[in-house]
Amino acid sequence: EVQLVQSGAEVKKPGESLRISCTGSGYSFISYWIVWVRQMPGKGLEWMGRIDPSDSYTKYSPSFQGHVTISADESISTAYLEWSSLKASDTAMYYCARQYGMRGGMDVWGQGTTVSV
Amino acid sequence: QSALTQPASVSGSPGQSITISCTGSRSDVDSYDYVSWYQQHPGKAPKLIIYDVSDRPSGVSNRFSGSTSGNTASLTISRLQAEDEAHYYCTSFTTSDTWVFGGGTKLTVL
Numbered sequence: 001e002v003q004l005v006q007s008g009a010e011v012k013k014p015g016e017s018l019r020i021s022c023t024g025s026g027y028s029f030i031s032y033w034i035v036w037v038r039q040m041p042g043k044g045l046e047w048m049g050r051i052d053p054s055d056s057y058t059k060y061s062p063s064f065q066g067h068v069t070i071s072a073d074e075s076i077s078t079a080y081l082e083w084s085s086l087k088a089s090d091t092a093m094y095y096c097a098r099q100y101g102m103r104g105g106m107d108v109w110g111q112g113t114t115v116s117v
Numbered sequence: 118q119s120a121l122t123q124p125a126s127v128s129g130s131p132g133q134s135i136t137i138s139c140t141g142s143r144s145d146v147d148s149y150d151y152v153s154w155y156q157q158h159p160g161k162a163p164k165l166i167i168y169d170v171s172d173r174p175s176g177v178s179n180r181f182s183g184s185t186s187g188n189t190a191s192l193t194i195s196r197l198q199a200e201d202e203a204h205y206y207c208t209s210f211t212t213s214d215t216w217v218f219g220g221g222t223k224l225t226v227l
Contacts, residue, residue, distance in 0.1 A: 035216075037163075044120075044221035045155070045163065045206050061215050095162055102210060105153035105168030112162055 002026035004034075004096055004110035011116045012086050019082040020113045022096030029077035030054040032098040035106055036070060036081050040092045050099065051079060086117045121146065121190075121207055121219035128225040129197045137222045139190040139207035145217060147188040151210035154183055154192045157221075158203045166205075167192060194224070202226040 007021040022034060036048040049060035053072040060070070072079040079096060094113050097106035122140040129135040139146065139154075146152060154167035165174055167183035170190065180195045190207055207219040 037218075044204075045157075045208075045218045047208065047216040047218055050216075059214055061217075062213075097163075102151055103169055105165045105174075105208075106155070106163075107165050107168070107174060109162040109164070 034079035
């Protein structure tokens with residue numbers, strides 16, 4: 001079964017650092033981009049950025065550039081979303097999803113990780 | 118980059134058809150055939166229902182269809198069912214090599 005499994009809920013204080021993870025299984029991890037999507041409480045979806053695990057090329061939304069870091073470790077089929085200094089406004093649900101390059105849409109999603117700051 | 122524009126809400130009765138619009142610009146919807154639609158039920162992760170403007174993933178009902186005209190993409194749901202009540206989001210690739218979501222539309226089945 002193809003799935004993305006995300007790390008558990010986090011409760012942090014402002015100024016703390018955090019890294020959440022997204023582990024893929026059931027498919028070739030390096031063949032699909034991993035995308036991160038934010039959903040603030042009661043709000044819509046926001047595209048944060050994506051990584052190509054085959055070469056670690058990343059692209060960020062201007063809204064998130066410099067505020068978060070996306071990385072991946074292909075050896076363990078895991079992508080990460082990281083903050084160096086959290087703010088209260090980072091409180092949200094964060095989803096990872098896979099995408100087959102430009103085409104195909106985000107076809108498999110993780111269950112989401114709740115971050116409370 | 119600005120979010121794509123969707124109506125905040127739409128409604129319809131069971132058996133009817135509804136259409137949700139998604140308006141962008143020459144920087145996104147009008148430039149690429151990379152528009153996708155997602156369905157999200159409360160407390161759940163989004164689900165892909167349309168990709169590349171009008172293609173349906175395996176397992177998605179053929180009651181869902183997509184199209185574009187100029188800078189506007191549309192999602193049509195025919196023969197509405199109670200289970201279709203959810204939020205719907207469009208997304209498009211942009212000329213900045215990023216993706217942008219619409220603000221989301223809440224569909225109410227009366």
